[in-house]
Amino acid sequence: MGKSIITSIDKAKLCLGCGMCKAICGKESIKMEIGNDGFIHPHKINKEINKADEKVIYKICPGINVSNEKSFGRKDRVWGEILGNYSTFSKDKEIRQLGSSGGTITQICISLIETKKVDAVLQVGCATDDYTRNELKVSRTRENIVSNASSRYAPAFVFDDMKKILSGSKDTFAFVGKPCDVSALNNFVKEFPEYRNKIKYTIAIVCAGIPSFKGTENVIEKLNGEAPIKNLRYRGDGWPGYFTFDDAKGMKYKMGYNDSWGKILGRTVHFRCKICPDGIGLHADIAVGDAWETKGGYPDFKEKPGQSLTLVRTIKGERLLRELIKSKALEHNEIEVSKLKDIQPYQYKRRIYVTARIIAFIIVKRKLVNFKNMGIISNIGKANAYVYLREFLGSVKRLLKGA
Numbered sequence: 001m002g003k004s005i006i007t008s009i010d011k012a013k014l015c016l017g018c019g020m021c022k023a024i025c026g027k028e029s030i031k032m033e034i035g036n037d038g039f040i041h042p043h044k045i046n047k048e049i050n051k052a053d054e055k056v057i058y059k060i061c062p063g064i065n066v067s068n069e070k071s072f073g074r075k076d077r078v079w080g081e082i083l084g085n086y087s088t089f090s091k092d093k094e095i096r097q098l099g100s101s102g103g104t105i106t107q108i109c110i111s112l113i114e115t116k117k118v119d120a121v122l123q124v125g126c127a128t129d130d131y132t133r134n135e136l137k138v139s140r141t142r143e144n145i146v147s148n149a150s151s152r153y154a155p156a157f158v159f160d161d162m163k164k165i166l167s168g169s170k171d172t173f174a175f176v177g178k179p180c181d182v183s184a185l186n187n188f189v190k191e192f193p194e195y196r197n198k199i200k201y202t203i204a205i206v207c208a209g210i211p212s213f214k215g216t217e218n219v220i221e222k223l224n225g226e227a228p229i230k231n232l233r234y235r236g237d238g239w240p241g242y243f244t245f246d247d248a249k250g251m252k253y254k255m256g257y258n259d260s261w262g263k264i265l266g267r268t269v270h271f272r273c274k275i276c277p278d279g280i281g282l283h284a285d286i287a288v289g290d291a292w293e294t295k296g297g298y299p300d301f302k303e304k305p306g307q308s309l310t311l312v313r314t315i316k317g318e319r320l321l322r323e324l325i326k327s328k329a330l331e332h333n334e335i336e337v338s339k340l341k342d343i344q345p346y347q348y349k350r351r352i353y354v355t356a357r358i359i360a361f362i363i364v365k366r367k368l369v370n371f372k373n374m375g376i377i378s379n380i381g382k383a384n385a386y387v388y389l390r391e392f393l394g395s396v397k398r399l400l401k402g403a
């Protein structure tokens, strides 16, 4: 088999395993599998991928394409278009408790179904007895949506069946995903405009990077859990909540967020995430993260009632949020944009320094990425020259070592 665009994206460590190429080429051509590195990869099978499909993948693969349709203009160059900026939480105590931060996304999705704005929500959830099966769920009820609350810090099978789902009925959908998932979906509907009206709302989770399944295994191993593992949660059920699971002996285990994400999961993050120009959902209607209280530049991870950071990016998103506030489904407090730097220090630094890593990648790997109109070039002006150079040289060194 000749070298396909998919193989070349994957070899350059830019493949996020989203499954969009499988949706385009069909399951006779591509199989998505978890590799030895603990990430999902597309594998070509018996059939050659035709040139027309290759061209489409080249244009829409989110590993290499993240572009802003309009230029940033006068928008805030670090945080992008913000029509509203709030700390929010669900007024339903169960949802606030179960959600990753304030249960905001779960509440928004339930309201979208209950007010019949969409027929179903496309979101990632997991099989209770197989933590490696994080996959796209089509949620139609409050129970479905609540069962998918909380963040899963591991790869997910997202778009494998996207064409089938969108063309299989007259249903309309809301989509919840990482910012790169939202980019993939936007790229997809741009290429296939017949599906544009099927996706009514997009909601992004703020994202620092996707850890490998090896990260999950390492946490389980550290706690001496015995396979098979059941009921694994990465966080939630509190804020930030604990990494919890039951093992084969029926024993229950838990590890705090600072140790699980900070010391284990975060160390296995995908290479592509290190050059990600958008962890803040620039292209979604609404982006939701944690409204961290920070001390000396570091988030305070002491358990408390959840608070989400909700960034509203479109007029449609703003209308929706206003309705949820009016119907008393969501509590909200306005936040000044100038405070975002303290609430999300990691995302702030990434938006300013990410070009150093992207330039290093392009020079060392001689591969181009289509990150267009992302506002990252003009953000260089906010960088400290010494830190910028250190980021650049550190990236070059790591890339030359093959890391």
Ligand SMILES: Cc1cc2nc3c(=O)[nH]c(=O)nc-3n(C[C@H](O)[C@H](O)[C@H](O)COP(=O)(O)OP(=O)(O)OC[C@H]3O[C@@H](n4cnc5c(N)ncnc54)[C@H](O)[C@@H]3O)c2cc1C
Binding pocket: 098, 099, 100, 101, 102, 103, 104, 105, 106, 107, 123, 124, 125, 134, 148, 149, 150, 151, 152, 153, 154, 155, 156, 176, 177, 178, 181, 205, 206, 207, 208, 209, 210, 211, 236, 279, 288, 289, 290, 291, 308, 309, 346
């Ligand atoms: C990989 C990853 C990195 C993150 N990095 C950050 C960060 O840098 N800063 C920050 O503030 N917060 C981060 N988060 C947390 C995320 O922002 C929270 O999910 C957000 O606070 C929403 O909280 P909520 O209570 O409103 O969500 P909930 O009501 O709990 O809903 C969470 C939603 O996320 C979806 N979801 C869960 N896991 C995945 C996944 N792997 N892929 C796609 N969709 C998923 C679920 O389907 C659900 O709809 C990260 C989460 C993940 C999964």
Ligand code: SF4
Binding pocket: 006, 009, 010, 014, 015, 016, 017, 018, 019, 020, 021, 022, 041, 042, 057, 060, 061, 062, 063, 064
């Ligand atoms: S479309 Fe998704 S799975 Fe396919 S190569 Fe690109 S990132 Fe990987």
Ligand code: SF4
Binding pocket: 016, 178, 179, 180, 181, 207, 208, 209, 210, 270, 272, 273, 274, 276, 277, 278, 279
């Ligand atoms: S950091 Fe960026 S590329 Fe990585 S999973 Fe998050 S949104 Fe996708």
